[in-house]
């Protein structure tokens with residue numbers, strides 16, 4: 191009897207607490223949100239990470255709509271310097287979600303000018319300017335043609351420069367820091383683009399016909415290194431660049447999965463789409479081909495990105511996408527998602543994989 195009474199009182203108390211929490215739900219949520227904002231804005235990821243190379247996936251996707259993967263974007267922190275490779279749609283937002291400020295981005299490197307790789311460039315440049323308050327614009331480096339791409343974005347965003355300067359004042363958003371400076375290099379040959387202290391960034395031509403020029407990038411910082419394939423078929427140039435690097439970030443297309451879409455389009459009488467699905471298969475690499483390159487180059491870790499097509503979130507389909515790739519490579523293979531974060535601390539052989547969001 192006594193036990194039953196205690197139980198009743200406890201239940202009553204719990205009910206009162208739950209009701210109180212429900213009534214105060216907005217205040218509680220606001221307090222949590224305010225705390226998250228303070229923590230988030232107070233974080234400078236660059237100072238919290240060990241010295242080394244760090245790779246944040248700010249876009250693991252392709253032109254296909256994908257809830258887990260926005261347009262191509264890879265953020266690379268080398269020591270304290272932050273660079274972005276390709277700026278697909280949503281890049282600036284994902285860079286923020288990774289814990290970086292767009293204002294910290296020192297420079298952008300483009301692999302080629304397919305729309306999915308540049309869709310987010312305007313937003314990234316604007317966010318960098320607004321958040322960073324820099325007096326000089328960043329350099330956007332790419333193969334020949336980058337001047338035209340940068341000039342187009344700068345022109346399109348020029349009215350916004352006027353609004354922002356008028357609204358916030360030149361002291362907060364200096365007009366001189368708006369836009370970007372294009373820096374072109376010859377995409378047909380291997381080129382060292384930056385060599386300062388412990389950091390070296392170079393570009394090499396890849397095979398993405400008929401897209402000329404189209405390049406991949408190699409980044410070396412102290413004793414750690416990585417290669418970004420860019421968009422390419424299986425390419426000896428990627429193999430040569432990736433020899434002995436720690437991390438190969440390679441694009442990947444599953445032809446059998448594209449064929450599922452192709453057959454669906456065929457059955458629906460959408461012949462134009464059938465042709466498009468057939469065409470895209472000839473200028474990308476399969477997961478197995480990426481794995482062969484990773485194996486032959488002797489890399490430590492293979493991260494597949496630029497995932498084509500969208501992998502539906504159903505059991506078994508990521509494994510189907512990979513096919514024999516894990517067996518062929520033998521080392522760790524990961525299908526990248528936005529928010530993946532790979533840390534390569536200098537002076538170690540470690541590759542630590544975490545999720546930032």
Ligand SMILES: [Zn+2]
Pocket residue numbers: 252253262304306307421496
């Ligand atoms: Zn692409």
Ligand SMILES: [Zn+2]
Pocket residue numbers: 302304398401421
């Ligand atoms: Zn492409």
